[in-house]
Amino acid sequence: MASHSVAEQTRRALEVHLLDGSWPVGTRLPAERVLAETMGVSRNSVREAIFCLKDRGLLFSKHGSGVFVSDRLQTAISSPWRQLVAEHPDLRWDTLEFRRELEGATAYYAALRANASDLEKIEGIVKRLTAAYDTGEKEEEYRADADFHAAIAEASHNSMFLYLHSGIVRMLREHICLNLMAMEDPTGAVTGHLRQQHLGIWDAIRAQHPDEARQAMLAHIDFTWSELARREERRASQ
Amino acid sequence: MASHSVAEQTRRALEVHLLDGSWPVGTRLPAERVLAETMGVSRNSVREAIFCLKDRGLLFSKHGSGVFVSDRLQTAISSPWRQLVAEHPDLRWDTLEFRRELEGATAYYAALRANASDLEKIEGIVKRLTAAYDTGEKEEEYRADADFHAAIAEASHNSMFLYLHSGIVRMLREHICLNLMAMEDPTGAVTGHLRQQHLGIWDAIRAQHPDEARQAMLAHIDFTWSELARREERRASQ
DNA sequence: AGCGGAAATTGGTAGTACCAATTATTTTTT
């Protein structure tokens, strides 16, 4: 007794992909014909579902190209906020403070709920990260660092954490020079600390120790900020 | 140069009928096949348009009978996120989980940064709350409870916490019977616990003990949820 | 290596056919 129409079930199935992170913003959906076959429904039903999500602004389609995931969900949450942050620099600190809480929570729940696939993904990123530390490729280090935090948010298996996280990170990228850190580290001491912190977070998650993971993440964020603040200070005084 | 798809134009045409009064509430729309012919489009497009309006709650269809104009006013100008929360029960849990973290943080920072004015305001609300407990005015108790949490969010002196807090609370109010709790408490035991918890949070904030405040708030939220869950469970089994 | 055009892919629309639920109509029964 499904009681829900096929088109409706199809819509929900698509929504799940939008929510659980398997189709991030910008993803091109499989072709309608493919979706219809893989989901075992007619292309009509797929189109009805897609049309509805397009109407909500969650998807948009380009004729001849494909259907894509819009960023509306993120902007819906962070858009009014973004304007305020742009105009009131004081709010930047509030944002950072919120991000601290958010990342602590994602680490906690990632340690609590990460499945084998999540762990595998994170482990791969950790390997990229350590490799980048070793070779000193700052660009790759920065990318892997961002991926690391995103993968943890995904592994927390909480859609709200996930969307707020990506929204916040994107916003911070606009207003703050996030890769400032990776640039200036003559002695390599900072890099060493970062490596240790990331591995600590990873160990806690892999060992499924939620409280440990949260503490490790909070310590990491605090360290990052203090380093960023030191650099900004030095830059301002020059 | 239509620039809009046929299905979209069809949807707008249907919307016009809903808005200009030619199809009042309860009206049975012409059959899909008829609409398709009179509007000069395929039945597919008509169905896509109708499906979208059904999703918004403006129409509903009875298999074999027809499509009807819903009486639900189009207050459904809701954000995509809200729409998703309404339909995906899992998301409700995600939201609650997020709220838990958020309220814990607001309590923490309120204890850290509340000024004299904040404390005075919270104290006034606490007095209202205890008075409501004593007299048993459930309505006033519910209002004061909400004000209490809002005042703490305000006292955290973080605009982002405040912004998200009010948004989350508003959303939860729509999808969850928040005042369910205040209704059923024959022995008064629950009210007793709530009073104690609120006072505990208040004491920690007043004493400027951030960690204590966070723990007290988390315990309070957890208690509230378990009570809500118990009631929903009991209601479902009946 | 760069360019251009053919071919494959993809969303957009239309049309047909059939199923399932409802309603209207006719027939049968009492």
Place this chain on the structure above:
DNA sequence: AAAAAATAATTGGTACTACCAATTTCCGCT
């Protein structure tokens, strides 16, 4: 004649095919 049952017609739900238009991919040519 009225009620009940069977039947036909209507309507939404789903599937499939076909074709168009925009885009991308890829191959051959220069």
